[in-house]
Amino acid sequence: MTPKFVVLGPPGAGKTTVGLLLAERLGVAFRDTDDDIVAAAGKPISDIFTDDGEPAFRAMEEEAVAEGLKGHDGVLALGGGAVLSATTRARLADHTVVFLNVGTAEGVRRTGLSTARPLLAGVNPRATFKSLLDARLPLYREVATIEVLTDDLTPEQVVDEVLRPTGPAQGT
Numbered sequence: 737m738t739p740k741f742v743v744l745g746p747p748g749a750g751k752t753t754v755g756l757l758l759a760e761r762l763g764v765a766f767r768d769t770d771d772d773i774v775a776a777a778g779k780p781i782s783d784i785f786t787d788d789g790e791p792a793f794r795a796m797e798e799e800a801v802a803e804g805l806k807g808h809d810g811v812l813a814l815g816g817g818a819v820l821s822a823t824t825r826a827r828l829a830d831h832t833v834v835f836l837n838v839g840t841a842e843g844v845r846r847t848g849l850s851t852a853r854p855l856l857a858g859v860n861p862r863a864t865f866k867s868l869l870d871a872r873l874p875l876y877r878e879v880a881t882i883e884v885l886t887d888d889l890t891p892e893q894v895v896d897e898v899l900r901p902t903g904p905a906q907g908t
């Protein structure tokens with residue numbers, strides 16, 4: 737059993753929104769490792785960060801991704817920071833991996849109203865988002881087989897790009 741598509745990218749890129757639509761379009765199940773972690777821990781991600789710390793969260797995430805890659809054959813969305821793990825990046829080899837990219841301005845706009853993302857909860861979300869994106873961009877690209885810049889696309893259009901027979905249009 738292996739996912740048809742693994743979806744990743746920074747917070748607000750649309751992993752959950754687009755992942756669900758993509759699964760609907762393909763008639764397959766959708767799974768999100770953030771949800772698996774919340775279910776396993778019995779508390780929200782913000783509480784895991786506060787009570788147990790980020791390293792504990794990353795260990796749970798590594799396990800959740802490994803389980804998802806083994807046990808799910810639909811669309812699997814990963815948490816925004818899952819690629820920080822070299823073990824996870826190695827496990828993503830040979831999978832079809834969609835990197836949903838989003839620029840800082842649009843990413844901050846999309847995540848701005850939520851308090852559910854502990855890493856973006858600081859005083860300057862824009863600077864935090866940009867440094868997170870800068871640090872992770874090479875890691876997303878290391879594992880991605882498809883990249884879509886989502887800033888000016890609706891979620892439906894992002895799905896269209898992912899499913900284009902020749903792959904997403906570049907630079908248009």
Ligand SMILES: Nc1ncnc2c1ncn2[C@@H]1O[C@H](COP(=O)(O)OP(=O)(O)OP(=O)(O)O)[C@@H](O)[C@H]1O
Pocket residue numbers: 745746747748749750751752753754770815816846847853886889890891894
């Ligand atoms: N292409 C898009 N155009 C406009 N809004 C979008 C698009 N994709 C997602 N959104 C909106 O941005 C917000 C964040 O989307 P979503 O929760 O799917 O992101 P995510 O990548 O799963 O984030 P996280 O890493 O926090 O789980 C939601 O309000 C969603 O409706």
Ligand SMILES: O=C(O)C1=C[C@@H](O)[C@@H](O)[C@H](O)C1
Pocket residue numbers: 746747770781814815816817818852853854855
């Ligand atoms: O970008 C990140 O590091 C995170 C993104 C979310 O999906 C969650 O996995 C968590 O809030 C951490």
Ligand SMILES: [Mg+2]
Pocket residue numbers: 751752753768770
């Ligand atoms: Mg999500």
